[in-house]
Amino acid sequence: MKTRHLLEIVFVAALCIVLTGCGARFLSKPVPGWISGPSTEYPPDRFLNGVGQAQSRERAEKHAYAAIAKVFRAKVMVQDRDIESYVTPDSGSSARSTHAIDIDRRIEVSTDKVLENVRIAEIWHDKKSDTHFVLAVMNLDIAGARLRARVRDLDENITHYVEKSRNPGPFNGSLQRVKHLHAAISDLDLRKTYIADLRVIRPTAVRGDAPYEISKLRSELSRLFAEHIVIAVEVTGDEAELVRRAVVEGLLREGLPVTSDRLDLSKPASRLRGEAGATAGPNLVVRGKAEFWPVMVPDPVFTFVRWCTDFVVVEMDTRRVIGALSHSGKEGHLSFDEAKRRALSSMQPILTTALAKTVADYIYGERKDEDAKNPAATCMDRKVPKRTFNAPVLKPLAY
Template identity: 25%
Template sequence: MMRHIIILICLLLMGACAKAPVVPDWIAGNSAEYSSHRYLLGRGEASSVGLARDRARADLAKNFSVKIQEQSTDKLLWQQGGEGLQGLQTTISRNIQTQTNRLIEGVQIAETWRAEEGGNYHALAVLDRLQAGNRLRARINQLDAETTESINRARSEEALPDQISAARNALEVQLQRRNQQTFLTIIDTTGTGIRPKYQLADLKNDFDKLLSRWEITPRITQDDLGGGDDLLAGALGNIGVLHRADATAADYLLLGELSGKELNTADGWYWLRGVLTVSLQDRNSERIIGTYQWFFKVSSRQADLVKIRARSYLAAVLDRELLEVLTGFGSGQKESD
């Protein structure tokens, strides 16, 4: 009788063991099928399978975002008096996000697992190191070729705005290249990439030298807010351009029209809507190289503050975007509206 009981207990235990789910090795450790040598991995857990997969992708993406944050010195590189080159900083940040998104497009959900009914889902995201590395190397070579072309154009163009535009493009492209290199060192198990052909400090120095030669006289032809001349002069100084009060001493004029219209008061708020139009003109030929507009709308509880707020808003916009606009004129990217 005792023997039968023991056999029954053993059978029950064996049945329980047979029903126990086998936990995949990638849940808590290394995966035999998806080795870290061949793949970059990300893991996610959630109550729904879709959310678990999203978290796995996000976990994998952290490998890139954390590294970029650690190595990024863009703001330090660009600071030069006042607000510096904020417009280029914005472009750089946008490019980093775009490049990260492109890498994430190559991520695949290799496996999904759930322990039991009602339990959480687990997902494994993988990125093939070899395939991603090949894409990055091809992109780096392409960026190096584009940089060489921009440098040659900066040296061969006759007009200073065209030279500055080309030098700026070379600088921006190499910043993109540096980010690609950072991604490559993460994906490449050796931690190496492709040695840079150009030094960012040298490109930055070349750009600054050209920019310091650009002499522009700001001239407001319409000023509904007041202080328009100071607004343009301050913005030119902040981006490193030498502004001349005497138009005969400069080769270029920055013509500005600042129009504004006060709107009807609503619920105790005073509103002002307007537009700032700037045009870059060659003083000698009087040719308009390019024109750009910024539309704005501001409000205040006090009538005497609404124009002040409008000027403050425009000052911040110019510090952030004027350099990109002016160099865009040189490259033909900023067309007249």
């Protein structure tokens, strides 16, 4: 009797285990269809879907967002390749690289705006492989409406900037006109990217008519530069001509007009001779100095030369310092002449890139306020002890 009762208990326990396992399997969540194909709940004609998978939920969500972003980036990049640079044609390879970076930046901005409309719709965890699957979706109607609203805002801004450039008023000079026209061109570039986004969302429901033609505005900007913008460069100190040449080269690479005339900038009335004998002063003056001096380091082989450069950018109408650049360094070689050549080679890239970009950013309205707070004091602060180590006088370099 006891044996029979014990067998019944064992049978019931086994039956419970089997039923529990079957119930768990029956109640477990099946594999969603959106992992291997289109989602029925979020059809592709109304939603853009992105699937991400990873060992953690956080990484799977990032992959899902990236899947949607990749769709926009790839299609927008293809449509954006025909944009021409407004930089002057003779600015060399620098213009092409600058414009490529600008296209990339605009696509990043546009893609970030599009991703504001993406949400996580479903999550599934495969316990067997410990893998998280995430479905990110974007409602195409909502995203399209928001993009169209942004395009309308850009159209208003573009019209405003162009009118401000063409009708500057008594308190807006040539530099302000350039800033406004450049802002209109930048917004037109960004608008083109938004239109490309809309074509990804709704290919047949987009009209890309802009308030102005970007090619005509670029031509207008070029004429404005040629007729109303003059930048003067004055350099004092050691190797002044070579340093000035480096500064001018950097400005020309940025597509900026630089006069070859020399001005006596110590006099406020310094002017350039314009058409019909009229006098016209520069809008901006890049003024600076460069110095080289020997460093008497007791080295049995190498000799060393230290260099410094201080530059300021002055807006002549207001006499404001709108930018400053100071750099210094030390170079060594077997002779003082070769060490000085190497020091000059180290200085030139700074002048042709950083200083030129400071001027360009101000003209185009992209300079931050804190840029002008950098004091130019590198050369002014240096003190060379007299008759120390019988320091030699560096000779001008022969080129």
